[in-house]
Amino acid sequence: MEGLFRQYIRIYRPLMKSLNELLEKYQLSYSLWQVIVYLKDEGTSTLVDISNYYQVEKPSITRRVHRLQELGLIEEVPSANRREKIMELTAEGKRIYQICREEITALEHHISKGLSEEEQQTAFQFLMKIQDNI
Amino acid sequence: MEGLFRQYIRIYRPLMKSLNELLEKYQLSYSLWQVIVYLKDEGTSTLVDISNYYQVEKPSITRRVHRLQELGLIEEVPSANRREKIMELTAEGKRIYQICREEITALEHHISKGLSEEEQQTAFQFLMKIQDNI
DNA sequence: GGTTAATAGTTACCCTAGTTAATTATTGGA
DNA sequence: TCCAATAATTAACTAGGGTAACTATTAACC
Numbered sequence: 001m002e003g004l005f006r007q008y009i010r011i012y013r014p015l016m017k018s019l020n021e022l023l024e025k026y027q028l029s030y031s032l033w034q035v036i037v038y039l040k041d042e043g044t045s046t047l048v049d050i051s052n053y054y055q056v057e058k059p060s061i062t063r064r065v066h067r068l069q070e071l072g073l074i075e076e077v078p079s080a081n082r083r084e085k086i087m088e089l090t091a092e093g094k095r096i097y098q099i100c101r102e103e104i105t106a107l108e109h110h111i112s113k114g115l116s117e118e119e120q121q122t123a124f125q126f127l128m129k130i131q132d133n134i
Numbered sequence: 135m136e137g138l139f140r141q142y143i144r145i146y147r148p149l150m151k152s153l154n155e156l157l158e159k160y161q162l163s164y165s166l167w168q169v170i171v172y173l174k175d176e177g178t179s180t181l182v183d184i185s186n187y188y189q190v191e192k193p194s195i196t197r198r199v200h201r202l203q204e205l206g207l208i209e210e211v212p213s214a215n216r217r218e219k220i221m222e223l224t225a226e227g228k229r230i231y232q233i234c235r236e237e238i239t240a241l242e243h244h245i246s247k248g249l250s251e252e253e254q255q256t257a258f259q260f261l262m263k264i265q266d267n268i
Numbered sequence: 269g270g271t272t273a274a275t276a277g278t279t280a281c282c283c284t285a286g287t288t289a290a291t292t293a294t295t296g297g298a
Numbered sequence: 299t300c301c302a303a304t305a306a307t308t309a310a311c312t313a314g315g316g317t318a319a320c321t322a323t324t325a326a327c328c
Contacts, residue, residue: 123261
């Protein structure tokens with residue numbers, strides 16, 4: 001399929017731009033949002049978990065986590081293991097998650113306008129499968 | 135379709151990484167490759183054309199173009215209009231294009247392994263359609 | 269049980285690649 | 299002819315990531 005990856009990459013920046021504009025209202029960016037989403041799903045996690053999931057190096061995750069702590073959206077939970085930091089969303093973090101979740105879902109619906117659920121399913125399958133091959 | 139965009143974004147970085155590793159052998163990066171591809175398709179173009187196509191600001195394109203000129207892969211073609219610079223691939227640029235084209239196509243095939251042509255078509259359609267909505 | 273290896277997180281420094289604002293040169297239209 | 303728009307550039311800044319080196323802690327092994 002000629003041009004598939006080219007198109008994939010070409011769309012990334014504009015998409016990211018609209019997401020970042022949306023999140024900017026809450027002093028967030030998509031990279032910070034990713035951490036929030038991960039913690040929302042997992043409940044608690046260490047920095048290494050996040051690093052592995054998004055395949056981003058630890059120092060980058062350290063920075064994201066510090067920023068989110070400054071914003072009061074996540075906090076450390078006490079742990080027996082003093083080597084690792086276990087993080088979770090604060091009440092404020094959960095609140096912001098809900099607000100942004102709704103806005104992002106609305107944006108996604110807008111962007112997917114005119115596309116059948118089936119088409120979207122196929123696209124999703126495609127993205128899931130290529131992940132393993134990369 | 136829950137998680138579609140999340141998955142889309144999550145895959146971007148690993149994909150970009152493998153493409154950049156591939157291109158690095160030729161002192162290229164994907165952002166430089168984009169300019170080469172555009173000139174290969176269009177024959178000649180101005181910086182503004184490239185800027186519009188990829189939705190990247192002009193100063194960024196100026197840098198990409200200068201870098202490719204240094205590498206001897208593109209050159210300016212004389213033009214009556216002294217305000218705009220019309221660029222095209224050099225012979226060396228075309229040669230490098232062919233080499234990288236083959237490697238990138240092989241990588242893409244590898245990544246799309248196990249996916250039917252139809253699935254890929256649907257994914258491509260999806261990407262084309264959402265472009266207009268972003 | 270004590271030494272060694274592995275792991276989690278951090279710090280410092282650098283790189284890629286983008287952005288905005290301002291500037292120059294040129295062109296096209298009133 | 300003069301003014302507005304356009305193409306390209308420069309300078310200064312930003313986001314975000316990467317590597318290497320380091321500390322602290324934990325796990326593993328003899």
